[in-house]
């Protein structure tokens with residue numbers, strides 16, 4: 001089959017379950033260890049506001065170990081996306097993540113939101129983030145989650161140039177798919193509905209909005225999983241240690257994981273496993 005035909009076949013909706021070993025659904029848990037970088041990139045003035053930054057520090061000090069312990073106790077896999085600056089700032093926490101054997105992904109340098117009018121800046125941040133993860137953690141990620149999930153026309157080129165095989169940023173599908181071009185780059189779709197930040201992130205000045213209760217967030221995620229289980233697709237949940245690392249939210253996350261575990265034929269996978277599966281299914285070679 002010509003390469004182009006193989007690619008178009010790979011983009012068609014799977015007629016049968018695409019997941020391995022007879023699984024009906026795929027669950028992908030990803031964590032974004034942003035620490036202070038999310039606040040600093042939002043407004044550099046927060047560098048002189050330790051109260052604001054302390055919300056991010058909580059993620060490093062309390063959120064990361066608590067979530068790692070939860071995942072270990074529940075025996076579920078995960079992928080962790082870490083900005084390079086965070087690995088440099090919190091090397092012990094970043095190494096603790098790596099040493100649990102979970103996948104480490106790329107998440108920019110200082111969590112800069114990429115801008116189409118600044119390709120040089122995006123290119124520099126991308127390379128700097130990769131370099132920091134290699135230096136601090138001795139890992140070379142193969143997956144990229146852009147800060148704020150903001151892609152530009154050059155982002156996928158950067159993913160390829162750095163030898164990566166997947167992006168998890170776009171919201172236009174319920175299944176993974178291959179981006180056009182070569183070598184293959186798999187998109188693993190995300191959505192704000194399955195991100196903890198819109199429900200939990202708060203600051204009186206920067207994010208003045210009501211926080212949602214963990215119970216209501218659990219209800220949304222539960223129903224999204226149940227709908228996914230019935231209708232197909234994948235359940236791709238994104239949580240941040242600084243938000244979901246608080247006790248009531250941890251309990252909600254554990255409750256959700258335990259609910260999912262009561263369902264049979266669910267494939268719990270990392271981003272790497274999903275991307276490699278999709279590339280194999282498409283029959284394309286790198």
Ligand code: ZN
Nearest residue numbers: 032034147148
């Ligand atoms: Zn982030």
